[in-house]
Amino acid sequence: MAGLRIGFDIGGTFTDLVLYDEASGRIHSHKLATTVRNPEVAVRTGWRTLLAEAGFLGSQVSNAIHGTTLITNCLVERKGAATLLLATQGFSDVLDTQREMRYDIYDLHAPQVEHLVPRPLRFEARERLDAFGGVIEELSLDSLDDVARRLERAEVTDSVESIAVCFLHAFTNPEHEQKAGAWLSEHLPHLRVSLSHEVAPEIREYERMSTTVCNAYVQPLAATYLRQLGDVLREVGFEREMFLMLSSGGVSTLETAVKFPIRLVESGPAAGALAAVFYGELLDLPNLVSFDMGGTTAKMCLIKDGQPAMSDHFEIARVHRFKRGSGLPVRVPAIELIEIGAGGGSVARVDELGLLKVGPDSAGADPGPACYGLGGDAPTVTDADLLLGYLDPGFFLGGRMILDQAAAESAMAGLAERMGLTMTETAHGIFRVVNENMISATRVHVAERGADPRSLRLMAFGGAGPVHAYEIARALKMQGFVCPASAGVTSALGFLTAPPAFEFARTHMERLDAPSLIELDGIYAGLEAEGRRVLKSAGIEDDDMTFTLKADLRHVGQGHEISVALPCTKPSDMSLDGDLRPYFFARYEEIYGHAHTHLDLEITTCRLNASGPRPRVELPEFETGSGPDQALKDSRPAYFTEVEGFVDTPIYDRYLLGRGSTVHGPAIVEERESTAVIGPRGSAEIDRYGNLVVTLEE
Template identity: 40%
Template sequence: MSEIRIGIDVGGTFTDFALATPGGLRTLKLPTTPRAPERAILDGVQQILREAAIAPEAVTGIVHGTTLATNAIISRHGARTALVTTEGFRDVLAMGDEGRFDQYDITIVKPEPLIPRWWRYGVPERLAADGAVLLPLDEQALHALARTLRDERIESVALCFLHAHVNPAHERRALEVLQPLLPGVLFSLSSEVSPEIGEYARFSTTAANAFVQPQVATYLDRLETGLAALGLTAPVFMFLSNGGLCHLDLARRFPIRLVESGPAGGAVFAAQLARDLGEEAILAFDMGGTTAKICLIDKGVPRRSPSFEMAREHMHRQGSGLPARIPVIDLVEIGAGGGSLARVDAQRRLQVGPESAGSDPGPACYARGGTQPAVTDANLQLGRLAPEDFDGSGILIDPGLATQALEAGVGAPLALDPLAAAAALAEVVEEQMAGAAREHAREKGVDLRPRPIIAFGGGGGVHAARIARKLGATRVIVPQGAGIGSAIGFLQAQAVYELSRSVAMPLSAFDAGRYNRLYAEMAAEAGAFVTAAAPGAQQVAQRTLFLRYKGQGQTLQIPVEDADLTDQDAPRLHALFQSHYAALYKRALERIPVEIVALSLRVAAEGTAPTPAVTDRLDRPLPETAMLYDLTTGAMVPARQILRADLGPRPLQGPALIKDKGTTIHVPRGFDARTIEGGHVLLTYTGQEG
């Protein structure tokens, strides 16, 4: 039987659908329904199947990614959550690791914990660093605490005991005691969510998991019920922040692993395109309705990280957010999308984002009650977008409302006409996105200038060329299906599960027996999750060691073979670490002991699902020219307008607009555009801006 699969990406503004069939890939974009996200999903699934004349029971798989957990953490709209920890340690969440993301800012603002102090409780118990019991768990204190939690109407509990990553016995016993006393309350154990050394990161990750768990679990229950009511019997998988897939049961237990699922789908999409085109190093740029995402991809593989930061307080500064110790695709996300709102502050400075109009009410031009100018309003005013570009989305665009909002919100305070206000708004948001890319590249020690930019998302093609100029890049690739890139990426993903275990193992006393035993336990656990998501598939395992010189705070990640070792392998591991350290820091250190501090395992189903070519085309007639704002002259000028299907290998000189279903590509003066292998559009900077 031929596979028919649906990828669904729920963003803050739009919900995107990719339907893969033997005949090709169809697309759909609908406004997100924020109060009940599953409503847009169910409406969209019905619509895209009806348009393709496919019966619901013919669908063989559904892959879904969502920003629900991310938005709950950023907006602080989660469950009533309590932290239960070792007595004397309830303030770990507030104290953090005492790091400062800006050493010289005396007014530094650090993120508030997700769980307030009055819902953080300590109980008598204590484990030693090696897991030995120093003080037994006080079960009477737990019984008394249960009454307090009931009185406070707590909905979710994070159990985080000191050194539980070494010995989970006290956390498991606390669960056994509290669960019968608190029916309906959900529990997250740090020894399951993030069993790694470092109390702050482990507590923070578990607190976030507990904070979003009730909301995510209820949402997934509603979605599963709604899909079944439509007659869909296919398995539903969730897209994870590490670029893999999991079954719904795992998503309900560990919703923290969904936090960056949508952006990760875009990274998978861009990585596949980079492999197809033979690009060694690219910058993925995904601009949606609410946020913009930036990811570095080398040799067709997105960069990965064992941790990331949630809800950064200071723009995109590393260290200004809440840590989460879960495997993720390494990217940066900022509040700059089509719905990002503009305002003029008390110092008469134009600010854009991170606040977003979302889909309800949306930008002013949506005519749904929004009055503040948004990026989409500016693009309409500048001629980069047209009302017809939103056909099929259910949104009726009113350009006059965009002009009014720009005049009142930006023009009047700064004494600018609506066109100049729109140009200023676009310039600010593009500089913010370029700045985020520069900062991310600086942190990674990467030169962005030689990298082509792969641009996707609803706004990627509109802004990518201008961002490329700010970064010194000369090539932009806008792929087929760019408007729903993340949803297509979902369909290209594998079933993947990653986990880590903290150890304390000096290489001078390397214990191969313990090493092999730990990896065997991890392989059994990870393999079971992958088997549940991809029954019968061959599995590939990748091991990574986290090593450091004794006394250092930072570690290096060293990939090693997926095989048992012997005690005689210790010198080889030492030499491997020394070579990696020297490659990164130019010289290795001698006579300083090296130790393993953590083991990591990634198990994936082998192979990627083939994704058919996009068959959707924009078929409405276009005027040959459109009025488009030209930055060089500062005025509206006639620009060539062409359907993507009509663009060939012969270069089209900017200024121009290229239109396709769900995608508009803005070709500024100084760039040309042509079609390349696979039907993708390549924009090249020619330098001829005069």
């Protein structure tokens, strides 16, 4: 039976909702400002408006999938729960010693990475395992009693909400952590407990401890937020369980998300990458760059052979945005993308050297850019776009929000005066600087993955993406760019293309030979059993489950490893010399340009991705409708870099451009949630699915 599916994304500036009607193939969308202090308020309003416009009831919705930046914001802004750390005796300072190296060796005054648990809230338990999981010293429950007594004496027992338990080598033997978790649940039942062997059962003590602490830090907030969100959905008539998007691009149950909220860190950006994959398949574009520019950030992701790159580690809240090691390390599977503080709300300012800077700080939704008329007085990217003629002040969000041009001019005038420039020069400077930030980030991201931007197209979406796509594609000499229909809410559609999925990992360090492959069968069988349990809880039948094996491999004696896909159902089906070694060497050479084929291999971590069937989204084809002449709304002056000035530019109504319609630049194409700017060297065509496909002249 065909049903209704809703995907909704709460961003820093806007909340996006998409409803897909499986019976007709129609997509309905709605976009509204995020209610920052109470995000669920915008969700309630958005659901009610979307359902009313589409003519459905909440009880008719069969599936709802949600993604959010709440977890990331909580970590960046340090607004999580008061959290304790319980570590092996002598190892509670791992959060301070970290990797025992500075992230910038030339900066003697580089600020240290400050962790989430201050020293007074770190406790130690008497216990010890060796590197293979053997017990050297049994867990002392007396040392746990001491934790409770010290909290009582300090009169903070009721103030702390969460605890991270991270014992040395617990990934090889979870017995001590399990005992500690049971004791804490009995004696301090108000605490939420995160155990490292469940959150990140992998080698590298600092990364495992950091991930566990981050999970514990956001767990109470995530549980409260998701419970409130569930109450809101019941208010609007939705009667089923909500699902959550994971940073890996899979979908999980509410129960799993509450237990492992750290897996939600990049859920919104992951949905955008999946949407780009979906449209790439639709348009036969397996190689492209996903470009999602919203109100707060811009996210770029290389899609190669129809798949985004994956990573099992990244950093949050970096002290220096582009310096590796300056943030909180997190070991969770995630779609590999680059995210920078460049959005419609990014604030422009003059730095101490007198140079124009844009971002990463954002005006967000409250107060928002000056042109929102909500009290913001700092010039932003949206203010610049408005003054350059790209945005219609009377048609922002389809006319539901009227932009205040006078307020934008007032904010821009102050910055222009400080810089000694005209208002137009200042607005164009902001436009160019934010574009260059995104161009540089995209160029590096693509180059690091061995791709040439000249062979790629940009898939541009998000509220601000289509405004800036032309300049980015032109600077990178790309073939052009594509703006999907309803580009402003495209990332929310990505939720509806994601399968139920969860990735499991277990460290197992061993030199590889034929007998060791047989031993690995048992480890992967255990991971598969965990996967079946999680998928079954999401309502997936056994016959619909798919399991993909990966392994972290390296040369014997190396300090770091690479992840290699294993095209088999169990490792013993492969030949070490005929299959596994060639797979590893090919992947190694792809990354580093050379492989040491004479060296032996060792495995460090076994990984398994358990997934259900991918949901089908079948878009209806557009009919040949009216052409550009009928879709022409008006014209207005818009600034284009190629001519270094304003050009009287035709404005087209995207909803009146039928299949096959062609528009030549300079032109502006408007829809409710976004505006596409096409420069003088571009021409656009509406394809059979209503997508705006822009090609650039050589």
